[in-house]
Amino acid sequence: MSLLFLLASFFLCQLVLSSFAICPRDQSLALVEFNHSFVVDASASLFCDKQSYPKTSSWNMNKDCCSWDGIICDEMTGHVIELDLSCSQLVGKIDSNSSLFQLSHLQRLNLSMNDFDGSHLSPKFGMLASLTHLDLSWADFSGLYGIIPESIFNLPNLETLDLSYNDQLNGYFPKTKWNSSASLMELNLVGVPKCLWNLTHLEYMDLQDNRAKGPLFPQFTSGLQNLNTLRLSNNSLNGEIPSWIFSLPLLSQLDLSNNHFSGQLKEFSNNSVLVGVDISENEMQGCLPKSIQNLVSLVWIILANNQLQCPSSQVTPEPHKSKIT
Numbered sequence: 001m002s003l004l005f006l007l008a009s010f011f012l013c014q015l016v017l018s019s020f021a022i023c024p025r026d027q028s029l030a031l032v033e034f035n036h037s038f039v040v041d042a043s044a045s046l047f048c049d050k051q052s053y054p055k056t057s058s059w060n061m062n063k064d065c066c067s068w069d070g071i072i073c074d075e076m077t078g079h080v081i082e083l084d085l086s087c088s089q090l091v092g093k094i095d096s097n098s099s100l101f102q103l104s105h106l107q108r109l110n111l112s113m114n115d116f117d118g119s120h121l122s123p124k125f126g127m128l129a130s131l132t133h134l135d136l137s138w139a140d141f142s143g144l145y146g147i148i149p150e151s152i153f154n155l156p157n158l159e160t161l162d163l164s165y166n167d168q169l170n171g172y173f174p175k176t177k178w179n180s181s182a183s184l185m186e187l188n189l190v191g192v193p194k195c196l197w198n199l200t201h202l203e204y205m206d207l208q209d210n211r212a213k214g215p216l217f218p219q220f221t222s223g224l225q226n227l228n229t230l231r232l233s234n235n236s237l238n239g240e241i242p243s244w245i246f247s248l249p250l251l252s253q254l255d256l257s258n259n260h261f262s263g264q265l266k267e268f269s270n271n272s273v274l275v276g277v278d279i280s281e282n283e284m285q286g287c288l289p290k291s292i293q294n295l296v297s298l299v300w301i302i303l304a305n306n307q308l309q310c311p312s313s314q315v316t317p318e319p320h321k322s323k324i325t
């Protein structure tokens with residue numbers, strides 16, 4: 001009997017709690033302040049696939065902020081864990097002092113398809129330590145002094161980062177070795193032309209086991225002069241392996257295995273310092289280029305599981321130099 005009573009009061013309590021405001025006051029104030037930094041203008045969201053509309057116009061102080069359009073709160077704590085204001089026709093700046101950065105429990109933040117009017121990509125995004133998904137695409141962000149803040153790449157739980165189509169984002173990557181293998185799974189930099197041209201400081205690039213698709217851009221090239229290791233294995237990259245990869249002056253380890261690369265292998269550069277090359281598990285055709293003889297540092301090259309076929313007279317590498325499997 002008393003157990004039943006306890007249970008009943010427990011459920012009553014739950015009911016009362018969940019029907020009352022659960023959004024903490026500091027969070028709703030931060031959201032309102034954030035809301036006030038914008039004006040609404042339909043032209044800011046012209047490129048949305050779906051119909052854009054100002055989600056914030058339904059935001060109402062008399063209602064629990066967890067019920068506002070675009071907001072999801074943690075059911076237990078009430079903290080705002082998701083903010084999706086994509087395609088919301090917002091125009092205005094997001095400065096480092098923005099109240100957005102007080103929403104410290106955010107796990108998913110989507111500000112895609114708005115007009116933040118050349119706002120510098122603030123290092124404060126890197127303080128939102130719970131972020132798993134950050135989508136700032138098509139939003140007119142620019143780089144602060146040409147730098148994409150390193151803090152963003154150090155977010156411990158970040159799985160996807162979309163900075164695509166911010167064509168003023170003319171920054172280069174952080175100088176330190178950028179090691180994304182911690183948790184970053186998807187990085188979208190399509191349409192960030194100046195950034196791709198200016199990866200000059202990158203020494204180590206590891207994008208294994210991502211979900212990267214499509215061909216490798218020809219323009220991904222000239223900046224990568226410092227790169228010594230490039231690992232792109234286990235993605236869905238296709239098209240030809242661009243020749244610039246084999247011209248990178250300091251590249252010693254190259255792993256392109258388990259993709260859908262096709263076509264013939266391009267010529268290797270005379271000055272190449274490649275030590276290890278793995279192109280296995282692709283759809284490459286034809287022969288090894290003769291210039292493989294120029295690869296004086298080469299210790300191993302793995303070509304298994306391709307469609308390479310060659311008249312025997314053309315198979316060239318000197319056996320003491322290269323282990324071909």
Ligand SMILES: *[C@@H]1O[C@H](CO)[C@@H](O)[C@H](O)[C@H]1NC(C)=O
Pocket residue numbers: 032035036038039040054056057058059060061
């Ligand atoms: C948020 O902004 C919209 C449009 O700018 C406005 O209509 C709405 O009243 C604001 N809501 C709050 C709670 O500030």
Ligand SMILES: *[C@@H]1O[C@H](CO)[C@@H](O)[C@H](O)[C@H]1NC(C)=O
Pocket residue numbers: 086087110111112113133134135160
């Ligand atoms: C962000 O919103 C856009 C538009 O609604 C959507 O296409 C995109 O998938 C969203 N991004 C994430 C990471 O959910």
Ligand SMILES: *[C@@H]1O[C@H](CO)[C@@H](O)[C@H](O)[C@H]1NC(C)=O
Pocket residue numbers: 095097098
């Ligand atoms: C944030 O800083 C900018 C200048 O950097 C200033 O114009 C703006 O008013 C500040 N906003 C707030 C909410 O303090």
Ligand SMILES: *[C@@H]1O[C@H](CO)[C@@H](O)[C@H](O)[C@H]1NC(C)=O
Pocket residue numbers: 146170171172194197198200
């Ligand atoms: C590339 O980065 C350098 C700094 O290393 C900078 O001086 C230059 O302006 C950048 N170029 C572009 C096109 O952003």
Ligand SMILES: *[C@@H]1O[C@H](CO)[C@@H](O)[C@H](O)[C@H]1NC(C)=O
Pocket residue numbers: 177179180181182204
């Ligand atoms: C990159 O990070 C992974 C996992 O955190 C670590 O095992 C690896 O040694 C790092 N590589 C470099 C070159 O820092």
Ligand SMILES: *[C@@H]1O[C@H](CO)[C@@H](O)[C@H](O)[C@H]1NC(C)=O
Pocket residue numbers: 209210234
């Ligand atoms: C390739 O990546 C997938 C996830 O994208 C993973 O499940 C699989 O184990 C990886 N395979 C190898 C050989 O690393």
Ligand SMILES: *[C@@H]1O[C@H](CO)[C@@H](O)[C@H](O)[C@H]1NC(C)=O
Pocket residue numbers: 270294
């Ligand atoms: C590369 O080296 C080979 C043999 O040493 C030479 O015949 C060829 O002209 C060189 N190619 C270039 C582009 O320097």
